[in-house]
Amino acid sequence: MEVKSQMFEKRKYFIIGLILACVFLLSKVSAVDASEIRGDLNDDGIVNILDFVVFANAFGSYPTHSRWNPNADLDNNEIINIVDLVEIAKNFGKTS
Secondary structure (H helix, E strand, O other): OHHHHHHHHHHHHHHHHHHHHHHHHHOOOOEOOOOOOOOOOOOOOEOOHHHHHHHHHHOOOOOOOOOOOHHHOOOOOOOOOHHHHHHHHHOOOOEO
């Protein structure tokens, strides 16, 4: 069980690093006219760190997985992966 816990911790820090790198490289704050912004996973009208938390919780999941969140599958390929993360990062800071 301890091996699983260590793997989860490493995976968690890897995801956090990816998130920070994407935010640093791709973020631009701007307003958007659309009522829905791709990447606003928690539906609060802004793409921010809270959406990355929703993404991190679903990362690696698929429709039958216990952590599956269809809102985090931005490319609709039925797996939450780095492609979805990039979409969130591209829209980081945008508001509706």
